[in-house]
Amino acid sequence: MEKYRNIGIKLTPQRLAILHYMDGNKSHPSADTIYNAVSKKFPTMSVATVYNTLEALKNKGALQELTIEPGKKRYDPDNTPHHHLICVKCKDIIDIFKKFKLDLSDGMANGFEIKGHHIEFYGICPKCSKQH
Amino acid sequence: MEKYRNIGIKLTPQRLAILHYMDGNKSHPSADTIYNAVSKKFPTMSVATVYNTLEALKNKGALQELTIEPGKKRYDPDNTPHHHLICVKCKDIIDIFKKFKLDLSDGMANGFEIKGHHIEFYGICPKCSKQH
DNA sequence: TTTCTTGCAAAGATTTTGCAATTGC
DNA sequence: GCAATTGCAAAATCTTTGCAAGAAA
Numbered sequence: 001m002e003k004y005r006n007i008g009i010k011l012t013p014q015r016l017a018i019l020h021y022m023d024g025n026k027s028h029p030s031a032d033t034i035y036n037a038v039s040k041k042f043p044t045m046s047v048a049t050v051y052n053t054l055e056a057l058k059n060k061g062a063l064q065e066l067t068i069e070p071g072k073k074r075y076d077p078d079n080t081p082h083h084h085l086i087c088v089k090c091k092d093i094i095d096i097f098k099k100f101k102l103d104l105s106d107g108m109a110n111g112f113e114i115k116g117h118h119i120e121f122y123g124i125c126p127k128c129s130k131q132h
Numbered sequence: 133m134e135k136y137r138n139i140g141i142k143l144t145p146q147r148l149a150i151l152h153y154m155d156g157n158k159s160h161p162s163a164d165t166i167y168n169a170v171s172k173k174f175p176t177m178s179v180a181t182v183y184n185t186l187e188a189l190k191n192k193g194a195l196q197e198l199t200i201e202p203g204k205k206r207y208d209p210d211n212t213p214h215h216h217l218i219c220v221k222c223k224d225i226i227d228i229f230k231k232f233k234l235d236l237s238d239g240m241a242n243g244f245e246i247k248g249h250h251i252e253f254y255g256i257c258p259k260c261s262k263q264h
Numbered sequence: 265t266t267t268c269t270t271g272c273a274a275a276g277a278t279t280t281t282g283c284a285a286t287t288g289c
Numbered sequence: 290g291c292a293a294t295t296g297c298a299a300a301a302t303c304t305t306t307g308c309a310a311g312a313a314a
Contacts, residue, residue: 123244
């Protein structure tokens with residue numbers, strides 16, 4: 001795949017399988033979900049390779065690690081800046097592509113050098129609304 | 133302690149020790165940090181009790197669970213709505229007490245019923261700026 | 265007294281690590 | 290060929306659970 005050539009990591013078949021699975025994926029999957037999906041087509045795949053690859057891709061900026069669910073990392077292949085809306089019941093996550101201007105006065109930042117921000121909106125998704 | 137009477141859980145000595153440790157605590161500690169601190173004065177304290185207590189307090193609205201650091205829950209005794217500024221190097225967290233009005237158009241919310249939001253600002257704290 | 269909580273240890277879940285064999289470039 | 294990566298299993302972390310004994314209300 002040409003499009004992955006410039007990420008800057010060695011493109012092994014395992015990594016390509018993960019990249020293909022993540023490409024355009026809007027479900028914000030966890031490492032475990034990715035492992036289960038990819039190892040179906042790639043039975044010798046090891047979990048360590050999945051973690052290794054996700055870490056490498058994160059460091060190269062090819063995907064974002066989300067710390068939205070406690071005790072579990074989730075991954076987002078969309079590296080344009082955006083926010084997330086999370087269902088508090090089923091933990092479903094959808095993307096919010098709106099820019100917000102959030103100014104902090106210097107006094108609030110306590111000497112921190114501000115680099116960016118991420119907004120988590122909380123709500124209840126239509127599916128969970130219908131139940132109960 | 134009178135002030136804890138109305139939380140709605142049984143006030144055991146272990147729970148009081150955790151409540152005292154968390155009261156006014158601005159360091160957003162993890163369960164492990166809390167366990168280490170509280171068990172110094174309370175050597176028979178078990179980790180299970182710490183988790184049990186934190187979960188109970190969270191459910192009663194007496195503290196917030198933060199999912200800011202991957203693989204680890206952190207706790208905040210301040211239950212007024214506020215945001216956080218996180219040092220991307222040392223994971224230090226400070227509170228941001230500013231209200232932001234963030235309107236999502238209905239189209240963006242995808243049918244979700246919005247309940248609230250939380251902003252994570254990212255930056256580098258003064259300590260980490262000086263190093264390196 | 266009744267119900268909830270504790271402490272302990274074992275189990276679960278997620279992630280990391282060490283290392284020999286293998287592979288991309 | 291060299292350096293990076295894989296797969297495997299063991300270990301490290303963090304959290305939850307089962308249950309008998311104990312304590313709060």
